[in-house]
Amino acid sequence: MAGTKIKLDPKAAMRRQADASTASAVDRFAVAQQITERRPSGLAAEQGAPEAVLTPVVNTPMKSNGVFTIGADAFDVSRLEVGSYAQVPLAMIDANPLSPRQIYLTEEIDKIAQTLPNGQDVAASGYVADGRIKLIDGGTRLRAARVSDCGFLEVHIEAAPKDDLALFERARGFNDQRSATSALDFSISLKKLLDRGAVSSQRDIVEKIKAPDGSKLTEGMVSMYLRVSRMPEKVQREMAESPETRTLAALYAISEMFTAEMDDASHEQALTDALEIVGEIRRRKLNRAQIIALVKARQEGPKTRERGAAIPLDFGAQKGVVKLFGKKGQIDLSINGFAEDDLPEVRAVLIKALEDHMAKKKTAVDS
Numbered sequence: 001m002a003g004t005k006i007k008l009d010p011k012a013a014m015r016r017q018a019d020a021s022t023a024s025a026v027d028r029f030a031v032a033q034q035i036t037e038r039r040p041s042g043l044a045a046e047q048g049a050p051e052a053v054l055t056p057v058v059n060t061p062m063k064s065n066g067v068f069t070i071g072a073d074a075f076d077v078s079r080l081e082v083g084s085y086a087q088v089p090l091a092m093i094d095a096n097p098l099s100p101r102q103i104y105l106t107e108e109i110d111k112i113a114q115t116l117p118n119g120q121d122v123a124a125s126g127y128v129a130d131g132r133i134k135l136i137d138g139g140t141r142l143r144a145a146r147v148s149d150c151g152f153l154e155v156h157i158e159a160a161p162k163d164d165l166a167l168f169e170r171a172r173g174f175n176d177q178r179s180a181t182s183a184l185d186f187s188i189s190l191k192k193l194l195d196r197g198a199v200s201s202q203r204d205i206v207e208k209i210k211a212p213d214g215s216k217l218t219e220g221m222v223s224m225y226l227r228v229s230r231m232p233e234k235v236q237r238e239m240a241e242s243p244e245t246r247t248l249a250a251l252y253a254i255s256e257m258f259t260a261e262m263d264d265a266s267h268e269q270a271l272t273d274a275l276e277i278v279g280e281i282r283r284r285k286l287n288r289a290q291i292i293a294l295v296k297a298r299q300e301g302p303k304t305r306e307r308g309a310a311i312p313l314d315f316g317a318q319k320g321v322v323k324l325f326g327k328k329g330q331i332d333l334s335i336n337g338f339a340e341d342d343l344p345e346v347r348a349v350l351i352k353a354l355e356d357h358m359a360k361k362k363t364a365v366d367s
Contacts, residue, residue, distance in 0.1 A: 077128045080157050085123055087152040088133050093126070095142055096135045098168040100175040102188040103240040104143055112144035120154045125174060127160040136167065137174035164198035165208065181212040183248035184228065184240055191229035202226070224248065227255045232271055238278045245281050249288040253295045254278065273298050
């Protein structure tokens with residue numbers, strides 16, 4: 001009987017369980033045995049009865065929806081039918097790699113994990129492939145079940161999507177009913193779709209995938225999202241933690257700190273700087289303009305005043321200095337000790353000398 005999937009009338013099954021519970025000598029597993037004896041094939045429910053997939057297991061109480069569970073060693077997914085529900089052992093379930101949710105926050109997982117002992121409110125959605133259950137929707141519930149005392153996840157069985165893009169869009173439809181897709185999750189999803197060949201190029205993404213708000217993407221927007229997706233995972237996870245840091249503007253500003261040409265030392269320094277900036281954005285609740293300015297300031301480093309190369313001048317009674325500022329392309333000249341009446345003549349001499357010099361330089365360039 002192990003591994004058999006049975007469709008039954010849940011009300012009839014519950015009546016048998018209630019009758020059996022009045023006698024302490026009756027084992028719960030015997031109730032399931034009686035059901036299979038009444039319908040040995042397990043292939044058809046009584047006419048008009050709701051359908052549910054059952055897999056009995058010793059000492060596992062029957063759920064109110066008529067669903068049993070069994071260990072992974074005896075669970076046979078090949079008997080599951082599209083449209084049915086089953087409590088699937090966690091060891092038989094694979095998460096959806098193309099889920100629109102890519103970053104799972106610990107606090108969200110823990111919140112759901114605390115409620116699972118009281119029952120799963122909404123079944124996950126998945127399909128059968130390669131002898132396993134592949135999730136379409138329910139990634140947070142799966143992770144919550146793994147950290148709780150639950151050994152299984154209730155899954156609604158659907159038809160397998162025709163390809164990776166269809167899988168992504170189907171999962172996205174579920175997710176959009178609950179919450180908007182974050183810019184960070186969307187960025188990582190686009191990169192995975194590209195890496196798996198579900199889309200062939202940025203232009204293909206524009207033609208086949210809508211933006212998180214449902215609008216049409218542009219190639220410029222796709223380029224921004226893909227740049228965000230290439231940030232170190234540690235930075236991505238830190239930025240996912242707060243509303244201020246998971247906006248596209250903040251994500252893109254931080255992503256510009258990382259380039260493909262960086263050596264290991266530069267990359268490590270950029271990682272340290274990025275994490276510090278993320279922490280400052282959180283503490284100060286910075287807006288878009290402030291974030292961009294902060295990133296720019298960190299990339300440029302502390303501002304230092306250029307000190308000009310000083311050349312002293314000594315004309316006897318007149319002394320001075322010429323300062324050269326190479327980066328600014330600037331010359332400062334200062335001479336002291338002139339009589340006031342001499343200043344106009346000295347100024348005229350300096351101007352004439354500069355004009356002659358610039359005229360000669362222009363002639364040389366033109367020729």
